[in-house]
Amino acid sequence: MRTIDMATTPLRDLNSTLQAAAASGEGQWEIVNPKGSHAVAVGLDGPIAVTIKGSTGYYCAGMNKAAKIHVTGSVGPGVAENMMSGHVIIEGDASQYAGATGHGGLLVIKGNASSRCGISMKGIDIVVHGNIGHMSAFMAQSGNLVVLGDAGDALGDSLYEARLFVRGSVKSLGADCVEKEMRPEHVEILRDLLDRSGAEAKPEEFKRYGSARQLYNFHVDNAGAY
């Protein structure tokens, strides 16, 4: 385990050290004193493990590939944005746009996530142990968003093929988002994600939401829906 202290190490040195370590593929790293810094541990590409002790600002773990990044505190907006693969775990809460446009990998938020969680997601899996805010999964294309708590207004507005699983209440559904039947294959997907994210919940307790696919091709009769 190697430790980098952000009280004495500039961001550029931190990221270039981690990027080089990720490229060579090994290692366990601990980052101390992040103190809300932005763009911490971004652009990593390789199977290293990074533990960030404390809370970060915007875009922590941005565009992550293959690395496992664990934040013991909370994160600012855009955590794991555009993640390609790997595993990002947040012990605390996440601000807006968590997992935005992510293409793959698993993002676990053990606290709550704010608005627009999973916006425009493109294959990432996101598991939130707490609640999520409004407009989550807006225009979500693919992947799975699992919420153990409640969802805010306009969940899944204009979504495409992403699957949304919510255990608690949904304040309102967005345009073209509907509740769907939970089939055995969905129970399996959900069981696996709950398992991998250390969530204590049963798949049977969730409801599934997805696209009604009514807005896939523009038709004037639907103009009122936009």
Added chain:
Amino acid sequence: MDKTPPLPPRDSWTFSPDVNAEIRRAAATGIYDIRGGGAKRRVPHFDDLLFLGASMSRYPLEGYREKCGTNVTLGTRFAKKPIELKIPITIAGMSFGSLSGPAKEALGRGATMAGTSTTTGDGGMTEEERGHSQTLVYQYLPSRYGMNPDDLRRADAIEIVVGQGAKPGGGGMLLGQKITERVAGMRNLPEGIDQRSACRHPDWTGPDDLEIKILELREITGWEKPIYIKVGGARPYYDTALAVKAGADVVVLDGMQGGTAATQDVFIEHVGQPTLACIRPAVKALQDLGMHRKVQLIVSGGIRTGADVAKALAMGADAVSIGSAALIAIGENDPRWGKEYDALGTTPDAYDDWHEGKDPAGITTQDPELMKRVDPVDAARRLHNYLSVLTLECQTLARACGKSHVHNLEPEDLCALTIEAAAMAGVPLAGTNWIPGQGGF
């Protein structure tokens, strides 16, 4: 008594045949008109400016003999690896999806032959264009279709798209007809559905957030790549100032005549300011911040000739960018496909239903048969020729004004033919010393 002479039928200016046709179209379909291209109405443009040329007080340079430089360096502010171009004319971002693979390849090859850059678009980076473009600018768009860190690192520069001149404030639209398996795969969406590209970025909202986003992109790419910010011609003074504040190396400013692959006609014709009106406010913002020539300004929207290029540079731009003209150079709207344009109910030069994917020229289509009509090597040669002509024309004008580099052109070399153009360009009305809005007589 003579009979009262009959009056000829009289069209209304307000209810012209064009206007009436649109009313009938709207009444029949219930949907607004979507099309490609840029504004078709006449707005004040570079044609309304003239160069003064050399005279008693300015001496010219010898054509074909005395050197007139055309190179430009982009991204000198923060990037470790600025971009060096031989000519101040770049190829604008046009998406794979809206354009065919062979068309993108032709743009890459032609730009490379001319020593300039080309740009990806909504839909990600293709091998055709990366492989054939020596210098490739990678667009970072709200949709983030195909966005990934590997392509980010393979790019030579990154262009964050905030807006486009054709539709400042509007998103993109690629209709289902053009969503083939390949396009769908790159965008991670089902085949055949309409693809809306968002109008706002998903993970930042204003210039303060954008500054942090740029920090992230620089950290991911080791501070190597120039970062451009592209804005539509909406509020050019403040947009430019805020782009500088957010940390741009280069500002790309696209006026309302700028082309698009597809959007509502009402958007194209009624939103945004003419290119001519955008340049001086943007240059003023750079000057006020002490950043003119430090943060480079690229201007686009209706650039067609070397005269347009020279005038944009004289007004303070560092380079220009072309979209529509590049497509025309490689064969778009060519009269050789006249019969097929007729069959689509249009004519060469007027065809703009690019969103339908039936382009007879094989450029704005994903139809495998039609796209074969573009031979990337031949089309690249045509683009190269065209870029050479633009450059030679620009140099000719610069030499006539006594400039040893096209960047030495200045507003003092210009006058305006109309009061509107004089006001917008901030140069005197021909024959006067009057710049409307700036005193004089």
